[in-house]
Amino acid sequence: MDSDNKKLTKKERRELKRQQRLEIEEKKQKQDSSKKYIGWGVGIAVLIGLGFFLKVAFTPPPPGTIPEIQSINATDHTKGATESATLLIEYSDFQCPACRQYYPVVKQLVEEKGDQFMFAYRHFPLTQHENADEAAQAAEAAGKQGKFWEMHDLLFERQDAWVETGSPDETFLTYAEELELNKEQFEADYQAQELKDKINNDYNSGVKADVNATPTFFLNGEKIRPGSLDEFSLLIDQANKPQ
Structure with a gap:
């Protein structure tokens, strides 16, 4: 195959x-x-x-009972409090303009309140975005060398530089070199079926959770639609209140 x-x-x-x-x-x-x-x-x-x-x-079953969005798995990329009972999951697409707009908001949220919740990023590359799969592969390939989040940040911050290119491969290789990754390993991992399967597994878990747009956020298994940093922060505070 x-x-x-x-x-x-x-x-x-x-x-x-x-x-x-x-x-x-x-x-x-x-x-x-x-x-x-x-x-x-x-x-x-x-x-x-x-x-x-x-x-x-x-x-x-009522909303929020889908296992995939109530806990992390071994392949998830996470930040924040490792022991926290509060879990924020984002389904995102590196080529999505709205995801690019949410990126600095979520980053600041993790920086300010990361000791109060765990954040997990999952791939949901939309079919209409021509380079979204390749961008996800670049992030995963960087992750094999311990720099998923560094590549994640570059892809969003420089989104305009690669979204319109016919093939973003060389651009992503440049990013890998900038992050001081092993070039040969990055190129091999970038095409690895194992990482493509991980991206597809993320996507499939999103489909099960009725994700139909990006970004989509789940807080402790419940879909949320915050429009600002303050709204995110308030939801985290509410989730951490004793029941």
Whole structure:
């Protein structure tokens, strides 16, 4: 399979990824539709006297019960308090203009309140962004040498320099050299299937959590929509209050 993919042009690889992600999204939509039919059937059952038990047993789980957004995994990139019970997860796309606008806000939040929560970054490269996958691969390749966050910052801060390029590979290699990464290792990791699989796993977990835009944030499993640093800070404070 890997050898076949190498024969594809960049445009063909992008279209293949787009089709694969569309299939994932369609499968998720079908699953959601099935849940709706189950819920409808249960309602009828309740009406004919099967009782409250069935209604409880088949009611779809409430928001915030998706395991993928309630805890981190071994491949997540994290910052902040390692022992904190408060977890902020961002699904993001390095080519997304809105993500670029949120980047300094989230960075400042972590700098100011990082001792109060853990922050995890996950990839959700949108199919309409031609270089988003490659940018995610560059960040992951830098991460193999311990500099994920440094590359993460460069990609956002210099977004305008690479979003319009036909192929950003050389630009990303320049960033790797600037970060004093081993060039040969970076080039090998940049194309490694292991890292592409990690990016796809991030994306798939986002689909399960009904992520449909970037950036999307989850605080302790609940989707939040803060519009400013102050709103982020308030939500963190509320999450840390004793119940």
